[in-house]
Amino acid sequence: MTASTDRADELADDKSLRVLSTSDIAGIDITLTDVVDVVEQAYRTLADGQSDNPRKLTVKPADGHSVSYAMLGRDGVRNVVAIKTSYKHGLHEERDKQHYYTALTIYDDVTGLPVAMMDCGRIGSLRTPAVSALLARELAAPGARSALVIGTGTQGRLALPFLATTLPNLDRLMLSGSHPEGIAAVREQLRTYFPDRDVEIVTDLRAATADADVIVATAGGHTQAAVEASWLKPGALSILVGHGLAPSTLHEADRVIATSEAQMNVTGTDMADAEGKLPAVDAEFPPVLAGQSAGRTSATERIFAYNSGLVVTDIALGHRFAQLALAQGLGTKVALWQ
Template sequence: MPTPELHILTRSELAGLDISPQEVIGAVRAAYAAYAEGKSRNPAKLMMPVPAGRDAVSYAMLGFDGALEYVGFKTSYRQGTDNPDKYYTTISLYDDTTGLPYVFMDCHRVGGSRTPATTALIAEECARPGARSALLIGTGRQSLNTLPYLVTRMPQLEKLRFFGTHPEGITATAATFAQYFPDRKLEQIGDVPSAVAESDIVIAASGRAAHPPVRTSWLPPGGLLISVSSKGVDSSALAEADYALATSESQLGVTGSRFDSEDGAAVLDAEFPDVVAGRKPGRRSGDDRVFAFSSGMVITDIPVAHALAAKAIDAGLGQKVQLWT
């Protein structure tokens, strides 16, 4: 029997790795397809607010990627909703074909890649035919790749705008987009309701938003509102939609309970993996105002983490630890 070894990879080691939007989006789409086919498992996210009145919350997710045949454990802890420096997230992967541990790594780069990949896929499947404009609301660390990934998947988009309030986030958002699409124009806006009314695709990824909470009813006919677990979306958004979907109905019940109707749980028309598999449509008609709730599923973290880990290990990065000796 081989001696179990765990590769440990740090945030700085992962930050310099080259992984293309196409590679990440392909891995995430394959993960949704495998889940829709019943090959993968993704129990609902476990969320626990820390007691004693502290402004802190912890998450845990467990899943099995049937395409790669890897089990993943992801944990996240944040102290202070507005403090990005006190947000820590990790993922561990185990090879189910050999029964051996593979890697323990920082998950910041993973989340910052698979989240915009999911957004791009939702937009591709659920936007109205002929969509030409998109608006990003929020310029946090998890939003930096949103517009580059979106345009990678939907190059026909012509009018690209964003809203942000933090100078560092605004600069980083513009710089990241220019890195991928130096010849494309990106416009910063200040009036969120007016911009929403003029956008085919609206991606709300803001935390405690410095803007009016976005409503689905603000969208033009055929508009799509994607909430990336955003606090900047009004609790009426799902109820106002002509068509509503979520990446996971069970996780909507954990992290999106504020969208519940007065007489019970939120009612969805589809789960996104079924849309990827072609079993459900992304919308019923071109005039539908569609609301999509995107909550991270660990089955999408696993293949992105695996791809990054493989690149890092091939480059000789990280440490090997034999915890079980």
């Protein structure tokens, strides 16, 4: 047996786990277009029945000071299985006093070996605005020219660059936020990807909403912003990621689209009506994206879209990052099962 054969046999049975830290993931370059393409493929694969995305598990104490999620999924094109965990502590505190940890562990479903375990913070910070941008591309009214983002946290900071990627004809980019450092971060992110573009900071939310073709609400739970359905122009698309939309935008919408109706029923309870009920969705987004279900059906209908994220998108993007990391020799190998 040759040395090369010995090495191949060793790699074929390498059960060590490569751990990719926050700094490892932060050092990997990836374009916004690449992120959108990966996320779109994950949705299309799910719509075609090649992937699995079971409902997430949630635990939360009675006083609501923390929340934890566990999500399992399988990508049938990449042939990987993965588990994502998420834990946030201090929900009643300001953002800088909260603790948040999320991790993704990926296994190769062909070899049966582990691929990597990684901090999933950057994965989520890219995946979620990419999904919102895809929702906007598919559901915005024809000729949409203006977008409003509510919130300047993690999800708000990349919302505009992704929207400008999928809707390049947007000529008015607006931001509603109350944290100066967050506003500065949003402006910096936009100029990083689009040096010639700037964001308009709005203080009259109602007036800004009346002119917005696309509204993406990403604010935290402490926000005072609450866009009402009566503020929306005909044909407006409202995308809920975090907070910033009043329940009326959902219950009075002409059409409701969700990335997952089951997940909306789990995580969207703050949008319930006085009887504690949520309306049925008209369509889920994966089949809309794949052309199997109708998205927008008229130019003037007001659409509400719920972006809860699906673990298959985390898996696809996480696997892409793992491939790039392995090619660069990043990460630390841990003999966890040896």
